[in-house]
Amino acid sequence: MVRPVDGLEFVPKNRRVGRDLLSEHQTKPPRIGEDLVAEDRRPEVFDLLLPARPVPTPLDRLAKRLPVRVRGAVFTDEDTLRVRRQKTASRTGSFAPSQKPKARATWDLLRPLLGPPLRFEDGAPVDLPHPLYSYQVDGVLFLAQNGSALLADEMGTGKTVMSTVALKLVIRNRKAQRALIVSPLSVVSVWRRHLAEWAPELEVVSVRGGKRQRSAHWRTPAHVHLVTFDTLRMDLDAEGKKGMDAVLPQHLAQRFDVVLLDEAQSVKNLDSGRSRAVRALHPKFRWALSGTPVENRLSDLCSLFAFVRPGLLGDADGLDAREASERIAPFVKRRTKKDVMKELPPKIREELWLELDEHQKEAYLELAELGRKKIDSLGDKASRVHIFAVLSRLQRICNFAPDQKSSPKLRATIERVEQVHANGEKILIFSQWLQDGVDRILEGLSGFGTVRFDARMSPAERERAVTRFREDPGITAFVATVKSAGVGLTLTEANHVVHFDHWWNPAWIWQAEDRAHRRGQTLPVQVASMWMQDTVEQRVRELLEKKGILHDEILGDLREQADGGVVSMGEWRSVLGGQGF
Amino acid sequence: MKLAFLDLFEVEGGAVRGAALVTDERTRPLEFRLTDPVRMSSIERKLCGSVANEHLAGDLCGGPLLDALRETPDCVLVRDESLVSLQDRRRAPVLWIGPGETVHNEDGEVVAAGPMIGFDGDSQLLSDAKAALGRIARSYDLLEPFERMMEAVEEVVREGLAQPN
Numbered sequence: 118m119v120r121p122v123d124g125l126e127f128v129p130k131n132r133r134v135g136r137d138l139l140s141e142h143q144t145k146p147p148r149i150g151e152d153l154v155a156e157d158r159r160p161e162v163f164d165l166l167l168p169a170r171p172v173p174t175p176l177d178r179l180a181k182r183l184p185v186r187v188r189g190a191v192f193t194d195e196d197t198l199r200v201r202r203q204k205t206a207s208r209t210g211s212f213a214p215s216q217k218p219k220a221r222a223t224w225d226l227l228r229p230l231l232g233p234p235l236r237f238e239d240g241a242p243v244d245l246p247h248p249l250y251s252y253q254v255d256g257v258l259f260l261a262q263n264g265s266a267l268l269a270d271e272m273g274t275g276k277t278v279m280s281t282v283a284l285k286l287v288i289r290n291r292k293a294q295r296a297l298i299v300s301p302l303s304v305v306s307v308w309r310r311h312l313a314e315w316a317p318e319l320e321v322v323s324v325r326g327g328k329r330q331r332s333a334h335w336r337t338p339a340h341v342h343l344v345t346f347d348t349l350r351m352d353l354d355a356e357g358k359k360g361m362d363a364v365l366p367q368h369l370a371q372r373f374d375v376v377l378l379d380e381a382q383s384v385k386n387l388d389s390g391r392s393r394a395v396r397a398l399h400p401k402f403r404w405a406l407s408g409t410p411v412e413n414r415l416s417d418l419c420s421l422f423a424f425v426r427p428g429l430l431g432d433a434d435g436l437d438a439r440e441a442s443e444r445i446a447p448f449v450k451r452r453t454k455k456d457v458m459k460e461l462p463p464k465i466r467e468e469l470w471l472e473l474d475e476h477q478k479e480a481y482l483e484l485a486e487l488g489r490k491k492i493d494s495l496g497d498k499a500s501r502v503h504i505f506a507v508l509s510r511l512q513r514i515c516n517f518a519p520d521q522k523s524s525p526k527l528r529a530t531i532e533r534v535e536q537v538h539a540n541g542e543k544i545l546i547f548s549q550w551l552q553d554g555v556d557r558i559l560e561g562l563s564g565f566g567t568v569r570f571d572a573r574m575s576p577a578e579r580e581r582a583v584t585r586f587r588e589d590p591g592i593t594a595f596v597a598t599v600k601s602a603g604v605g606l607t608l609t610e611a612n613h614v615v616h617f618d619h620w621w622n623p624a625w626i627w628q629a630e631d632r633a634h635r636r637g638q639t640l641p642v643q644v645a646s647m648w649m650q651d652t653v654e655q656r657v658r659e660l661l662e663k664k665g666i667l668h669d670e671i672l673g674d675l676r677e678q679a680d681g682g683v684v685s686m687g688e689w690r691s692v693l694g695g696q697g698f
Numbered sequence: 699m700k701l702a703f704l705d706l707f708e709v710e711g712g713a714v715r716g717a718a719l720v721t722d723e724r725t726r727p728l729e730f731r732l733t734d735p736v737r738m739s740s741i742e743r744k745l746c747g748s749v750a751n752e753h754l755a756g757d758l759c760g761g762p763l764l765d766a767l768r769e770t771p772d773c774v775l776v777r778d779e780s781l782v783s784l785q786d787r788r789r790a791p792v793l794w795i796g797p798g799e800t801v802h803n804e805d806g807e808v809v810a811a812g813p814m815i816g817f818d819g820d821s822q823l824l825s826d827a828k829a830a831l832g833r834i835a836r837s838y839d840l841l842e843p844f845e846r847m848m849e850a851v852e853e854v855v856r857e858g859l860a861q862p863n
Contacts, residue, residue, distance in 0.1 A: 188733075188734070189718075189731030191728065191729045192728055192729060226857075227730060227854070231850050232726060233725045233842070
């Protein structure tokens, strides 16, 4: 493209220029001759020359031609659009099954095509509601310039913002037209809010509801379709059976230029339906976001890259960490908060080691004895399932003795909440259990302003809970299950975190506490972990440490062997049968 | 200053659609209008003779498009020469714009480059437009919005989006 250097140069108007879209006028003589005479037809030209009576002529028709219809619209300015979309996102961010797909305004879909390409000034994109940090600009360009990209920045660095801007960039610059964002249910509303704020010009459809409704959603034109992993799996599964009548037929599934997997560790199992579903898509841009792409083992990474870069890693057989990291290096960007957010306040960890009370001890010893006998009786037939069943029941007793409303952990939590409340601050409390965790904690905190966030709530209820916690000064504690609230949420209003108990996988625990320790946090974050001495919790903690090293090995220096971190049956047995059990 | 970019696009079956994009000085879209496909019959074409293209471009597409605009442009830029005839009916100058040739000096340095403009009408309007466009063209590519319109028309044709709005 020629760029102006010194203004404009003018040329005479009669210079032959431009595209000649229209064919030249026919110069062949009119066929007024023997053929017409032979058929005894008077050529129309005679009527024109000698009109004995008024006869409609082509000229009359030309003169009476209906005016050409013109369609179109005046565009709303982007700020107004942003506010409107944000309100819409907060109102309809949930999966309301009764909600019918909203008809898309034709011209809203054209808007990004008609806007100028996203401009960069001083190396950073402009036309954004807030400036990006330089590492975020790097992240945006990394995604936009790579057809295969895993953005594996640590939680809280703004991966959602970076990928939203990257999406805006490729669509505005006409590298892509349609995108599919696949995420866990808990973060769908987060995506809606981010898209409304950072890319208000993009039309977004959330695929949700029953089959008929989802089918309509998939067929609704939009720049971005938002869907959960499981909905995509269900809708694509149906495709093979029902052809064109499928919820998501093949011709629609293959129209996406960009497929973005958020919390991409969700496809860590190569053989799972989720994994197969995303691999069935063939987009131009394959992007994945994950702060913890390796939760357990190297095969997680292989499964992820089967989508990001098919064929790059294979199935992990005979692959070591060094080789894997060398192969994936061009397609991975990984920054830690320590690297890029030097101004982020520190995370201060504290471990509270407590003792079982009398009720707990009695129940614990009884169950432990029963459990050990059961496992011993099974001999070699004892599986992880048997061991986990016993471990889980013991862990729940570490939280609360059966039929008891109080416990050492709850009393310690209440003390902490009192301090937080007195300081006018806020706290996140995570448990992996509902009845022996979230429910009883909330009962114990009945004297404080609290909100609940767990899997039993509808998306709309979850959205309201988050908004209340963030905006209502009377709410002190956010009590949630670690699985439901562990990803995607930004809760920087809190600067205290309590892990009431601990998930087997440390990645979930880190994800959960980073809801508070992320961009926007201005205070040091106090993270308290509660452990019961001389119980399975102590032994599980040792395993967590062991597995935590694995993550750093793969994504930290990408050098060391990583296959030693898988927890074996023997290790689980040792937890169950160890001293203090 | 508001700019209107006006162009014609050959679409399905040899028909033509006219499209108009009004932008601000930063070429951000304010309004977009598109005609239904227009096709002249062979009789119409014969009757219009040498002015057939001008009739199609000006009377059937360009005129109705500009009449339909709610935003009032200060300047209309066209790529198709046949649309320059709209100047006769417009107060705002209608300018033809196209890629210019890059001129090098003896040392091979670029001494002149940029869009070229053709014009037919009041010279005072041309003078005002030249000053404003020269300023805008230093920061923005004035030919690029035509590419956007082409993408948008392709999307309309592909998706059948042009329902009443």
